[in-house]
Amino acid sequence: MKTTSTQRTGSHTTSLPGRRPRRARIIASAVAYLITFVILLPLLWIMLLSFQTNENILARPFSLSDLSLANYRQALETLDLMVMYKNTLILAVFSVTIGLVVSYMAAFALTRMVFRNGRRGVQNTIRYYILAGLAVPVYILLFPVYRLDIALNLFGTHAALILPYIAVSIPFNTLLLTGFLREFPEEIEQAAIIDGVGLRSMAWRVVFPLMRPVVATLAILNVIYVWNEFPFAVTLINKPELTTISLGISQFQGVYSVNYGAMMASATLVLVPQLVIYAVFQRQVISGMTAGAIR
Amino acid sequence: MNWLTTRRTFTLMIAPALLIYTVYMVYPILYSIYYSFTSYDGVSPATFTGLSNYREMMQDTVFRTSVQNTGIILGIAVTLLVPLAFLLAVLLSGNVKGSAILRPLVFAPAIVAPILVGLIWIFILDPKIGLVNALLQAVGIAIQPQWVGGSTLSPYSIAFVYLWQQIGFIVTILYAAIRMLPRDVMEASTLDGATRFQQLRYITVPMLRESFGICTALVVTGVFKIFELVYALTGGGPVHLSEVMVSYMYYVTFTTLQYSYGMALAVVVFVIGAVAAVVTLFGMKRRAAA
Numbered sequence: 001m002k003t004t005s006t007q008r009t010g011s012h013t014t015s016l017p018g019r020r021p022r023r024a025r026i027i028a029s030a031v032a033y034l035i036t037f038v039i040l041l042p043l044l045w046i047m048l049l050s051f052q053t054n055e056n057i058l059a060r061p062f063s064l065s066d067l068s069l070a071n072y073r074q075a076l077e078t079l080d081l082m083v084m085y086k087n088t089l090i091l092a093v094f095s096v097t098i099g100l101v102v103s104y105m106a107a108f109a110l111t112r113m114v115f116r117n118g119r120r121g122v123q124n125t126i127r128y129y130i131l132a133g134l135a136v137p138v139y140i141l142l143f144p145v146y147r148l149d150i151a152l153n154l155f156g157t158h159a160a161l162i163l164p165y166i167a168v169s170i171p172f173n174t175l176l177l178t179g180f181l182r183e184f185p186e187e188i189e190q191a192a193i194i195d196g197v198g199l200r201s202m203a204w205r206v207v208f209p210l211m212r213p214v215v216a217t218l219a220i221l222n223v224i225y226v227w228n229e230f231p232f233a234v235t236l237i238n239k240p241e242l243t244t245i246s247l248g249i250s251q252f253q254g255v256y257s258v259n260y261g262a263m264m265a266s267a268t269l270v271l272v273p274q275l276v277i278y279a280v281f282q283r284q285v286i287s288g289m290t291a292g293a294i295r
Numbered sequence: 296m297n298w299l300t301t302r303r304t305f306t307l308m309i310a311p312a313l314l315i316y317t318v319y320m321v322y323p324i325l326y327s328i329y330y331s332f333t334s335y336d337g338v339s340p341a342t343f344t345g346l347s348n349y350r351e352m353m354q355d356t357v358f359r360t361s362v363q364n365t366g367i368i369l370g371i372a373v374t375l376l377v378p379l380a381f382l383l384a385v386l387l388s389g390n391v392k393g394s395a396i397l398r399p400l401v402f403a404p405a406i407v408a409p410i411l412v413g414l415i416w417i418f419i420l421d422p423k424i425g426l427v428n429a430l431l432q433a434v435g436i437a438i439q440p441q442w443v444g445g446s447t448l449s450p451y452s453i454a455f456v457y458l459w460q461q462i463g464f465i466v467t468i469l470y471a472a473i474r475m476l477p478r479d480v481m482e483a484s485t486l487d488g489a490t491r492f493q494q495l496r497y498i499t500v501p502m503l504r505e506s507f508g509i510c511t512a513l514v515v516t517g518v519f520k521i522f523e524l525v526y527a528l529t530g531g532g533p534v535h536l537s538e539v540m541v542s543y544m545y546y547v548t549f550t551t552l553q554y555s556y557g558m559a560l561a562v563v564v565f566v567i568g569a570v571a572a573v574v575t576l577f578g579m580k581r582r583a584a585a
Binding site for chain 1: 302304305308309311312313315316318319320321322323324326327383386387389390391392393394397398399400401402403404405406407408409410411414415416417418419423424426429433459462463464467468471491509510513519520522523526527541544545548549554557558561562564565568569572
């Protein structure tokens with residue numbers, strides 16, 4: 001930063017050149033750190049409580065004596081963490097993979113395929129039909145999907161959730177993929193066609209590898225959605241062996257009642273792994289989650 | 296590409312997505328709309344009753360409370376979230392030391408499952424076991440407000456928690472927008488002797504109009520999706536006083552099993568949410584053009 005603005009004579013200038021930037025910078029930094037700390041406080045607080053005894057939580061929550069791992073022992077005994085993680089992982093892997101594959105195929109057909117008559121009317125109509133789904137809140141789908149799963153004999157299986165998760169992901173996947181595929185240079189396709197490439201290889205071997213950044217962004221976004229999803233899970237899961245992480249969390253209050261320490265230990269056990277994964281992939285996670293809003 | 300395009304291949308490519316989307320998204324919406332005009336308990340066949348569910352809604356005091364609470368949350372979120380996020384984004388885009396570490400930390404609440412957020416905030420807001428009242432007591436303030444679970448403060452608390460969860464997300468969007476502002480304008484204004492505040496007021500804010508519009512629209516649509524926070528923090532209670540539209544819809548449909556009335560509520564939430572988002576975007580665009 002240059003601080004040689006001593007030539008300024010405008011009457012607006014109230015600063016003392018050379019001094020203000022440094023002091024302002026220290027104050028700004030202090031404020032920024034304070035705000036960040038306040039934002040993180042709730043997360044730190046439950047982590048602290050997870051080491052407290054129940055008596056301390058109720059009477060002396062700020063006391064730092066008697067911290068122990070007893071809550072974690074109890075949480076691990078009560079909670080079927082493995083089942084929660086396994087189910088959530090199954091749902092995430094299947095719905096995100098299938099969702100991306102079908103979305104990519106559709107987006108490819110909607111943007112790269114050209115009919116001999118040159119008309120794009122059908123493609124544009126289908127594209128808008130799918131994009132309209134962006135405006136749909138999932139809550140209107142809960143009861144109909146519940147009935148649909150029963151009618152299709154899927155209720156009580158992972159597919160009962162995988163299908164709506166795929167459906168919900170299709171509009172945004174299509175929005176982003178068609179956006180990028182439209183700008184795909186025709187020359188690469190033409191060169192591939194001259195080399196005798198068929199449609200399938202064109203879509204998956206030539207174009208898809210170049211779409212990797214978008215696909216990665218969408219994959220992260222979709223995994224976070226499925227990982228945190230609650231409304232469908234609470235509506236469509238009817239047996240303990242299908243419990244997901246979110247659904248498990250919603251049952252903590254019922255399971256632990258007033259055993260707050262164990263409840264917080266359980267919350268920490270699902271929170272910390274997620275924060276660690278976030279810390280590793282934070283750049284991709286942030287760009288994935290803001291993909292729709294930042295160009 | 297027209298060498299490889301046939302009607303058959305095109306259909307095969309598009310069919311899977313179109314099928315899943317139609318069966319699990321479009322059909323359910325039509326289903327909801329249809330059943331909202333009927334009387335249906337899930338057992339006996341639905342009978343068409345026209346607008347009676349919607350008329351019932353007008354008389355339903357709990358529905359009115361839920362609309363009011365949603366309105367309170369919307370008002371707080373719209374007036375506070377974007378401006379606060381903007382200030383924080385400005386702060387972080389200045390030369391704060393370690394801004395690259397602070398930004399992902401500020402964003403962190405956005406990746407936590409909303410249901411877990413609700414659970415965490417019980418331990419902050421609960422009148423008996425919460426951090427806030429413990430702090431009040433520790434500094435010698437005798438009042439112990441019922442932040443959640445009382446009769447008045449719940450929607451405000453829920454708005455605050457929503458604010459907490461979303462602020463990093465909005466900060467990130469605005470931060471990116473601030474970084475994309477053309478540098479020469481700032482430099483020119485510095486040479487002209489503009490203060491930092493004047494630059495903010497007359498350059499940064501007007502140039503970010505579009506981003507403000509996007510953020511406000513995201514906040515508005517987000518408010519109509521709040522469900523888990525209410526579910527975990529208050530369960531809509533006591534006696535439905537803290538219900539928001541979505542949580543009430545859920546209660547009517549899955550607890551009292553009044554399916555057709557629940558569907559009517561879902562349709563109304565859908566329509567109000569969509570209209571609010573369109574109005575926000577449209578209004579912001581017009582202001583930006585003016």
